[in-house]
Amino acid sequence: MIFNIALKNFYRQGARAALNVLVTALIIIAVIFNLSLLNGFQAQGTRNMVRTNIAGGHYVAPGFDILTPTEWENLTLKVPDKLHAIQHSDKAEVLVQQGQIYPNRRLFPVQLRGIEKEQTLLDLPLQSLDAYPASVKDVIPVVLGAKMAKKSHLQKGDTVVLKWRDKFGAVDAMDMLVVEVATLVNPRIDEGVVWLRLDHLRQLTQRPGEVTWVAVRDHLGPVAGMEFQTLEMLMQDLLALLKHDRRNARILWVILMFLAGISIFNNQILILFKRQREIGTLMAFGMTSSLIVGMFTLEGSFAAISAVILAACLGVPFFAWFQSVGLDVSHLSESSIPVKDKIFLDIQPVETLVTVLVIIVVMIAVAWIPSRRISRMDPTLALRGRGIT
Amino acid sequence: MIFIREYMIKLDRVTKVYPVGTQDFTALHEVSLEIEQGAFMSFMGPSGSGKTTLLNLIGGLDKATSGDIYFKGVKLGDMSRDELANLRRKEIGFIFQSYNLLQVYSVYENILFPLLLNKEKEPAVRDKVMNMIHQVGLGPETDKKPAELSGGQCQRVAIARALIKGPSLILADEPTANLDAENSYNILELMRKLNEDFNAAFVFSTHDEKVSRFVNREIRLEDGRISSDKIKTPQGRPV
Numbered sequence: 001m002i003f004n005i006a007l008k009n010f011y012r013q014g015a016r017a018a019l020n021v022l023v024t025a026l027i028i029i030a031v032i033f034n035l036s037l038l039n040g041f042q043a044q045g046t047r048n049m050v051r052t053n054i055a056g057g058h059y060v061a062p063g064f065d066i067l068t069p070t071e072w073e074n075l076t077l078k079v080p081d082k083l084h085a086i087q088h089s090d091k092a093e094v095l096v097q098q099g100q101i102y103p104n105r106r107l108f109p110v111q112l113r114g115i116e117k118e119q120t121l122l123d124l125p126l127q128s129l130d131a132y133p134a135s136v137k138d139v140i141p142v143v144l145g146a147k148m149a150k151k152s153h154l155q156k157g158d159t160v161v162l163k164w165r166d167k168f169g170a171v172d173a174m175d176m177l178v179v180e181v182a183t184l185v186n187p188r189i190d191e192g193v194v195w196l197r198l199d200h201l202r203q204l205t206q207r208p209g210e211v212t213w214v215a216v217r218d219h220l221g222p223v224a225g226m227e228f229q230t231l232e233m234l235m236q237d238l239l240a241l242l243k244h245d246r247r248n249a250r251i252l253w254v255i256l257m258f259l260a261g262i263s264i265f266n267n268q269i270l271i272l273f274k275r276q277r278e279i280g281t282l283m284a285f286g287m288t289s290s291l292i293v294g295m296f297t298l299e300g301s302f303a304a305i306s307a308v309i310l311a312a313c314l315g316v317p318f319f320a321w322f323q324s325v326g327l328d329v330s331h332l333s334e335s336s337i338p339v340k341d342k343i344f345l346d347i348q349p350v351e352t353l354v355t356v357l358v359i360i361v362v363m364i365a366v367a368w369i370p371s372r373r374i375s376r377m378d379p380t381l382a383l384r385g386r387g388i389t
Numbered sequence: 390m391i392f393i394r395e396y397m398i399k400l401d402r403v404t405k406v407y408p409v410g411t412q413d414f415t416a417l418h419e420v421s422l423e424i425e426q427g428a429f430m431s432f433m434g435p436s437g438s439g440k441t442t443l444l445n446l447i448g449g450l451d452k453a454t455s456g457d458i459y460f461k462g463v464k465l466g467d468m469s470r471d472e473l474a475n476l477r478r479k480e481i482g483f484i485f486q487s488y489n490l491l492q493v494y495s496v497y498e499n500i501l502f503p504l505l506l507n508k509e510k511e512p513a514v515r516d517k518v519m520n521m522i523h524q525v526g527l528g529p530e531t532d533k534k535p536a537e538l539s540g541g542q543c544q545r546v547a548i549a550r551a552l553i554k555g556p557s558l559i560l561a562d563e564p565t566a567n568l569d570a571e572n573s574y575n576i577l578e579l580m581r582k583l584n585e586d587f588n589a590a591f592v593f594s595t596h597d598e599k600v601s602r603f604v605n606r607e608i609r610l611e612d613g614r615i616s617s618d619k620i621k622t623p624q625g626r627p628v
Contacts, residue, residue, distance in 0.1 A: 005505070012493035281489040284450060285503055286478020288471045379450045383485070 002291055006298035010306075013271075017303060020267050024307035027260040028359055029315040031253050032352055036319075037327065038249045039346035041339060042242045046235065048338040051123045052186040054234045055092065058213040059083055059226040069098050069111065073165065076210040080223050083214045092119035095201050096212040099164040099194065101176065103152045110194045112164060114201030121217055124189075128180035129197045136200050139177040145190030149181040156181050162194070166206040174204075186338040238338070253355075257362055265366040268300050272370055273388055279374055280382030289375040296374065300367020304360045311356075319345055396459075397557060397590060398424040398447055403456035405442050405613075416442040417613045419456065424592060426557065429584045429623075430606035431593040438610040440594035441562055447592065448481050448560045449473035461557075478506055482551030482589070486563035488543040490535040496522065496546050497531045503554040518553065524586075525549040525579060541572035545579065552583055561593045565600060574626045577603045581623070602627070 010017060050056075061075040079093055095114040100107055115122070117130050125143070132141045140162060149155060155178065162176040176194070184190040202208050219228060232239065272279070282292050326342030377387040405417040417439045424430065424447075432440040445451040446458055449465050450473075458465045460476065468476065477483075482503075490499050500521055504514045522531055525545040535543055544564060551559050561580070565573035581603050584591050593600055601607055602624040609617040 005502075008498075009493055277487075277489060278491060281483075281485070281491070283474065284448065284477060284483040284489075285506055286474045286476070286481075287506060288474045290471075380445045383450075383489070 002295045003298060006295045007302060009295070010299045010302040013299075016267070017306075020263060020303050021306045021310055023263050024260050024303065024359075024363065025310035025314060027256050028307060028311035028356065029318065031256050031355055031359070032311075032315065032347070033319070033322075033345070034249055034252055034256075035351060035355065036345040036347045037343065038242075038245055039348055039351070040343045041245070041329075043346045044343050045238060045242065045338050048185045049188070049235055049238060050231065052184065052338070053122065053189050053215070054231055055121050055215040056217045057219055057231050058215050058229045058234060059220075059223050060213040060229050061211075062225075062227050064212055066096075069109075072096055072098055072212065073167075076207055076212050077225055078209050079211050079214060080225055082220065082223050083216070083226070086216065086220075088116070088118040089120045090217040092116060092121045092215040093198055093211045094213050094215060095198055095205075095207065095210060097164060097201065097205055099162055101152065101163075101194070102161045103154055103158075108152050109192070110162075111192050112162075112196060112201055113189070113193050114196045114198040116198040121215060124195070125180070125182040125184070126195055126197075129195070132179075132197070132200075134199050136174070136203055139175045140196065140200060140204065141179045142176045143180045143182050143195040144178055145184040145187075145193060145195075146181055147184075147187060147190045148193060149178070151191065154178050154181075164204060166204070168206065172204070188338060241337070257359065260359065261362050261366045264300060264303060264363050265370060267303075268296070268367050268370045271299070272296065272373060276377075276382045276385045276387045279377060279387065280379050280384070283377075283379035283382060289377070293368070293371045293374050296371040297364065297368040300371070301360075301364045303367070304363030307363070308356055308360060319347065396423040397426045397428075397461055399459040400443075400447070401457045401459070403446060403453045403458060405439075405446060405451070406454040415613055417446075417453075420613070420615055421456075422608065422615065422618065424558075424590060426590060427584065427588045428590040428592065428606060429581065429604050430591070430608065431595055431600050431604045432608050432610055433595060433601060434610035434616075435596060437612075439613040440596075440610055442613075443610070444560050444562055444592065444594045447558075448483065449476055478503070479554070480557050482554065482556040482559045484544070484547045484551050484559060484561035484564050486566045488535070488540075488547045488567075490543055490546055490550075492535050495532050495534055496527055496538070499535070499546055500549045500553050503550060507554055521549045521553050524583070539572075540567050540569075541575060544568060544572075544576050548576070548580060548583065552587060552589065555587065556589055559589050559591045561591060561595075563595055563597070564593060565595065565597045570599065573597065573599050578626065581625075 061077050064075040065071065076095060083091060093116045097112045099110050099112040101110055102108065115124065115126065117126070128143060129141050139159060144154060154160060158178045159175045161173055163171060163173040165171050202210060279292060323344055326344050329339055329343050373388060381387045400420055400422050402419045402421055403417055404415065404419050407414045407416055420443065432443055434440050442451070446453055449468070452466060460480070465473065491502065494502065497518060501511065501514065501518050504518070505511070522528060525548055527542060527545050527549070530538060530542060535546070538546065565576060568576060577600060580591055593604065605621060605623050607619050607621060608615055
């Protein structure tokens with residue numbers, strides 16, 4: 001019975017209830033949007049890192065650290081047979097060395113990254129290098145990322161002096177030809193990186209058959225002379241950044257939930273205050289306090305449930321529209337976050353369900369807490385509108 | 390032949406004291422009285438004389454500071470809040486000065502409400518509600534909301550709502566205070582008729598002398614004490 005009465009009371013409250021439901025629905029949409037956008041950002045960042053650089057992990061020369069370029073020269077080794085024998089779709093051999101270029105007579109330190117041209121494990125737009133012979137002759141063909149090209153003021157067809165040291169410490173120099181300026185989705189393999197063919201870099205540095213690391217699709221167990229760095233190890237800094245973002249998102253989530261809770265709580269207090277005479281009348285009719293508390297809590301609960309329904313009605317088309325346009329994050333291209341120009345929502349069903357359930361529980365709780373006052377209310381004062389002061 | 394009068398309500402030396410700030414205000418001083426089944430009576434007196442307090446105590450909405458109140462032999466002071474609520478739900482109907490109708494409900498739903506509280510189902514009691522609506526003369530207003538009704542019509546709804554569950558006692562607090570003279574007489578005549586039809590006791594608290602013309606017992610209160618208790622012949626509407 002109280003269900004029907006509460007339902008009638010709720011939908012006949014009119015604009016006040018509708019506004020409350022709308023605010024809560026918008027908060028639900030905002031919370032899910034915020035979490036899903038972060039998921040999308042995280043998923044794309046991780047995917048791009050894996051697709052363009054990390055794959056399933058790296059077998060690395062022991063002691064190698066990408067952040068210590070002065071040690072790169074010494075930390076190369078011959079590719080172990082176990083890794084060399086893997087087919088090209090499952091591994092990519094990479095040699096990393098230091099170098100300098102001199103665009104516009106300025107010294108520009110670069111990372112020379114040679115990658116075998118046959119590999120198909122990593123998604124890198126380096127096909128332009130395939131047309132050149134295996135042996136470097138007059139110029140060194142290289143590919144630059146768009147950000148690197150912009151920073152070094154180089155473009156396709158430009159030649160510039162490249163200087164490097166070979167295995168025996170001899171400094172050598174030669175013109176490099178920018179055969180392509182490629183769009184790389186991962187800034188970490190763009191800025192400061194000059195892409196060469198692995199055979200060319202091996203020839204220039206006199207390191208035949210040597211690599212710095214071998215990216216693999218799957219971990220193959222221990223390989224003599226190399227240490228395996230997992231996906232998590234290689235993405236440590238990015239994952240830390242994303243974890244920080246997730247914490248911020250949770251704080252925002254709590255703030256939004258708090259606002260929604262306050263909104264319902266406040267509305268419930270207002271309703272109790274305005275409907276004291278009604279409460280007194282219901283008591284006079286013989287409704288027990290617990291029944292009246294239940295009725296008012298149910299009314300608050302209907303607001304939460306209606307908000308979820310409204311959030312679905314408004315949210316689904318909004319999310320569908322958003323997936324068609326995405327969020328422009330081109331401003332992040334200057335940072336080292338591996339995301340494209342646009343990111344899209346990654347709506348996790350479990351996370352969404354948990355969010356909705358938590359919101360419903362919180363809303364019911366904040367509807368119930370002020371309603372408990374009814375059980376302490378004196379019916380004679382309530383009838384005079386003085387039950388709550 | 391010996392007639393034994395059955396008292397429905399008995400008050401025995403009932404006192405009610407309210408704290409007002411740091412002091413106590415005694416609203417009722419050791420009031421004793423009995424009300425029989427089917428009574429049509431009033432508590433008369435000026436504001437602050439204790440009429441409404443007396444009504445609230447009889448209706449189980451408030452508890453006496455001292456003294457005992459019995460409803461059909463059961464001591465109200467020994468009952469819990471929920472037991473008092475159950476008693477009111479089954480046995481007592483209330484009529485208020487400002488009607489206290491549920492604004493979101495129609496006339497029909499307002500009258501139906503006490504039956505729903507008593508766990509009766511709507512289709513089964515529809516005829517009963519419609520009969521009551523016609524008995525109080527509100528046929529065309531069935532689907533209207535209280536905001537669309539006049540004061541007299543609202544009070545008719547309140548009367549129907551109080552009577553629909555077949556209570557043995559109706560407590561009416563200043564039922565004519567918000568009505569003009571014509572409507573007051575109409576309402577009093579209606580209540581008189583319903584009192585005869587349903588054999589429910591009607592107890593009014595009022596300072597409206599018009600009510601005095603219709604009741605057959607009038608208890609006057611002054612400063613929380615009974616100053617007079619008269620059995621009288623109702624005069625009805627003045628000619």
